Amino acid sequence: MASHRRPKQPSRTRVSVLTATAAAAVALTSQAAQADPKPTKSEVKAKVDKLYEEAEHATEKFNGAKEKQDKLEEQVGELQDKVARGQDELNELRNGLGSMATAQYRTGGIDPSVQLLLSSDPDSYLDKASTLDQLSAKQAEALRKIADKQRSLQQQRQEAAEKLDELAETRKALGDKKKEIQGKLSKAQSLLNSLTAKERAALAAAEAERANRASQRADLGSDASASQRAAAAFSAAKSKIGSPYVWGATGPNSFDCSGLTSWAYSQAGVSIPRTSQSQANIGTRLGQGELSPGDLVFFYGDLHHVGLYAGNGQILHAPKPGATVRYESINNMPFQFGVRV
Incomplete structure (x- = not known):
């Protein structure tokens, strides 16, 4: 024989909890709506104007970074050209010494003093008076020119490296300012989009009227x-x-x-x-x-x-x-x- 049982009814306690939860959710939604009402057209305009002013401030910072970047790029280019020319001059000096060494080799071997001239570190030899005594005046002068050119190239390369580091920092600052400006303009546009089409049209018309009135009727005096x-x-x-x-x-x-x-x-x-x-x-x-x-x-x-x-x-x-x-x-x-x- 089949058993007929009445379906289990939810307890009054559970019903009360569900009802209370739903009521709380409705209350919270209502409070949120009251706490964060839709801004009025005038409030949106004030916020947008403030964002535009902040964007203009950031724009001048961007302009300054852009101007600095342009100058640094020019300076780096000039330094790199100078280093390239200096390296060519150093190579020519060394080639001259190589020719001198070849001539000595053909006449009986390379003198130790000429081996010195071909060294990659002539400065260390210039400090040795006993070695200088073995050099002709022409050879000593050639060696000094190579040493001076090496020092100059090292300084120029260091300066170029520092400028490149500064340029990299400036480019980063430029990118950061660009993002800041675009973010503020995007936020301003989002605020404008929160208005109705009619409200946006009214703001645009007011701005256009203000511009026309200011430009067409300005009394500039004499x-x-x-x-x-x-x-x-x-x-x-x-x-x-x-x-x-x-x-x-x-x-x-x-x-x-x-x-x-x-x-x-x-x-x-x-x-x-x-x-x-x-x-x-x-x-x-x-x-x-x-x-x-x-x-x-x-x-x-x-x-x-x-x-x-x-x-x-x-x-x-x-x-x-x-x-x-x-x-x-x-x-x-x-x-x-x-x-x-």
């Missing part, structure tokens, strides 16, 4: 530049209004902040350093009330931003990623000082 080169640099920069900010760019179609100023002055026939911090150390420093159109203007305590004074309290600059070359009030950023080139 101040004259302090020099012809400053006027020429300012004129060149004006021709690039609307060009995009691109980190590391020096023109002619896109710029970062110091890329614009260095490019503008190069159009005036004046070479100035690449980075904003280096540009701050040239020329004559000025207070805000002393500025004339074309003077360089520097912002932030670490001087990571530079532009050109445009007149009437306005500057012309490449502002930040996502923006274009435009006019802006000098009071929109913490002004430090100006420089007249």
